Amino acid sequence: xxxxxxxxxxxxxxxxxxxxxxxxxxxxxxxxxxxxxxxxxxxxxxxxxxxxxxxxxxxxxxxxxxxxxxxxxxxxxxxxxxxxxxxxxxxxxxxxxxxxxxxxxxxxxxxxxxxxxxxxxxxxxxxxxxxxxxxxxxxxxxxxxxxxxxxxxxxxxxxxxxxxxxxxxxxxxxxxxxxxxxxxxxxxxxxxxxxxxxxxxxxxxxxxxxxxxxxxxxxxxxxxxxxxxxxxxxxxxxxxxxxxxxxxxxxxxxxxxxxxxxxxxxxxxxxxxxxxxxxxxxxxxxxxxxxxxxxxxxxxxxxxxxxxxxxxxxxxxxxxxxxxxxxxxxxxxxxxxxxxxxxxxxxxxxxxxx
Numbered sequence: 001x002x003x004x005x006x007x008x009x010x011x012x013x014x015x016x017x018x019x020x021x022x023x024x025x026x027x028x029x030x031x032x033x034x035x036x037x038x039x040x041x042x043x044x045x046x047x048x049x050x051x052x053x054x055x056x057x058x059x060x061x062x063x064x065x066x067x068x069x070x071x072x073x074x075x076x077x078x079x080x081x082x083x084x085x086x087x088x089x090x091x092x093x094x095x096x097x098x099x100x101x102x103x104x105x106x107x108x109x110x111x112x113x114x115x116x117x118x119x120x121x122x123x124x125x126x127x128x129x130x131x132x133x134x135x136x137x138x139x140x141x142x143x144x145x146x147x148x149x150x151x152x153x154x155x156x157x158x159x160x161x162x163x164x165x166x167x168x169x170x171x172x173x174x175x176x177x178x179x180x181x182x183x184x185x186x187x188x189x190x191x192x193x194x195x196x197x198x199x200x201x202x203x204x205x206x207x208x209x210x211x212x213x214x215x216x217x218x219x220x221x222x223x224x225x226x227x228x229x230x231x232x233x234x235x236x237x238x239x240x241x242x243x244x245x246x247x248x249x250x251x252x253x254x255x256x257x258x259x260x261x262x263x264x265x266x267x268x269x270x271x272x273x274x275x276x277x278x279x280x281x282x283x284x285x286x287x288x289x290x291x292x293x294x295x296x297x298x299x300x301x302x303x304x305x306x307x308x309x310x311x312x313x314x315x316x317x318x319x320x321x322x323x324x325x326x327x328x329x330x331x332x333x334x335x336x337x338x339x340x341x342x343x344x345x346x347x348x349x350x351x352x353x354x
Contacts, residue, residue, distance in 0.1 A: 002333065002350035003325025009035055012348050013050065016336065019343035020057040022064030026089040033088035036123040038328060039321040040314035044185040045120035047328055051335040053086075053117070054343075061261050062086065062116045068093070071113075071251065076105040079250050080112045084260060087118030091137065091267060095127055098271040102133065106276030111245070113252035115139075115265040122176040122314060125165030129172035132280045134272040138162040138242040142253040143264045146187075147180045148222040150236035153207040155222045156254070159183050160242035165311075167280070168287045174311030179239035180223040191217040200224070242268075325351040 004012075013031035018024055030053070038046030056062035063084040071079040078097070082090045090112055098108040121137045128135035138161065145155035161183075163176040181201040190197065191213040200209035205220035209229055215221035226235025246266035247253025253266055274283035297307045321327070333347075340347050 001327045001329060003321075003327050003352040004348055005351050006035065006039070006322060006326050008348040008351075009047075009326050009328070012336075012340075012345065013047065015345045016050065016054060016339060016343060017057070017064070019345055020054045020064070020339070022057060022062075022086065026064060026086050029092045030086045030088040030119075033092070033119045033123045035326060036318075037120040038326050039318045040120070040122055041317040042120035042122060042314075043327075043329060043332075044183065044189065045123075046332075047336065048185075048332045049117065049119070050332070051339060054339050056116070056263075061263065068112070075101065076107065077109045079110070081252075082112050082115040082265075084114055084116050084264065087115040087139075087265060087267070090115050091118055091124055091269065092127070094267075094269055095124060095135070095271065098269060099128060099131060099133060102271045102273040102276070107270065107272050109249075109268070109270045111250035112267045112269075113247070113250035113264070114260055115267050116263060118265055118267060120176070121161050121163035122165075122174050122311075125163065125172060125174045125176075125311075128271055129165040129167040129174075132167050132274065132284075134167070134274065135165045136163070136270040136272075137267065138245055138269075139265050139267045140239075140243045140246050140253075141263060141265045142243075142247055142256070143262050144184075146184055146216070146223050147225060147239060148203065148207075150225050150227075150232040153203065153205065153222065157236075157239045157243060159223060160239040162238060162242055166287050167274075167284060168291055169284050170288070170291075171309075171315040172311055173287060173291060173309055174314055176310070177226070177238075179226055179235045179242060181226055181228065181235070182223060184223070187213045187216055187223060200228075 010031050014027045017027035017030055034047050057064050069081040071081055094110045098110055102108045118139050125135055140160045141158045144158050147157040148155050160179040166173040197211040200211045201224055202210050202216045203222045203224055204210050204215045225232040245268035250266050274280045291309045294307055294309050337347055
């Protein structure tokens with residue numbers, strides 16, 4: 001797989017977005033979040049999405065200009081209407097505002113309705129954890145239905161990812177999970193390739209477990225909640241939490257029938273300042289101890305490596321990408337190159353391959 005210098009890759013991605021009609025400030029942030037997704041190993045939510053974003057800019061389903069509408073603002077909590085602007089830009093704007101306010105309030109929350117796609121939630125975590133803050137992000141798409149409630153067969157929910165980042169004195173702890181076993185993007189990719197899930201991660205339209213993603217994309221099946229057929233009530237519960245935080249607090253969700261398009265996500269974010277509580281030093285004493293205790297735990301016989309803390313692999317991949325270049329799959333690169341030719345943007349040369 002070819003690797004590319006991060007700075008050159010950022011300039012390339014930004015140029016593609018601006019030439020396609022996205023304002024420069026939004027293109028800069030969107031490019032950074034997409035590249036960060038590839039750096040931390042979330043390939044399905046990195047530059048693999050670029051061709052789709054460019055197509056959405058072309059057909060108007062992604063709004064590349066203007067600003068959000070403030071629906072409510074009470075200091076420690078605020079609500080925006082995202083007007084289908086880039087989800088990356090909206091989340092970064094909201095995070096930055098929350099981090100400015102959190103020194104005065106301790107905890108600040110925000111809900112945003114009508115966002116365009118928000119990329120990989122893990123890609124935002126370091127923005128807060130590097131400043132010694134705790135961050136929570138969750139996203140749902142009330143305009144789509146892909147997961148049935150546990151025990152049911154009719155899709156109501158989406159995979160509803162939930163992520164949290166915690167600072168330590170070293171690498172942050174980064175938890176990023178979907179409420180379903182797999183993601184929409186992975187399901188669509190496997191179906192397109194004619195491949196199957198590693199295990200029965202979906203349900204047929206009749207409610208039977210299946211490893212064929214085409215049962216979901218073509219035949220009316222649903223994605224299985226985290227926990228599967230025996231413990232899926234857990235993923236179902238998480239999905240309800242995410243739906244209600246983003247949609248309930250923003251005042252826009254599945255109960256409304258006037259969604260502006262097929263992708264109008266609802267997001268909830270929360271920033272917590274440990275200094276407002278027992279202090280950052282006290283917090284990292286606990287987070288360091290817990291992380292080290294987990295990493296030093298004896299490995300189970302089926303575990304081929306050492307015990308890891310969520311975020312360890314992402315941090316290692318990120319360091320490698322900074323040193324050796326960001327990996328981009330050849331197929332994704334080729335699709336971007338076609339847009340680059342159309343838009344008059346010159347792609348950078350690969351710095352290495354592996």
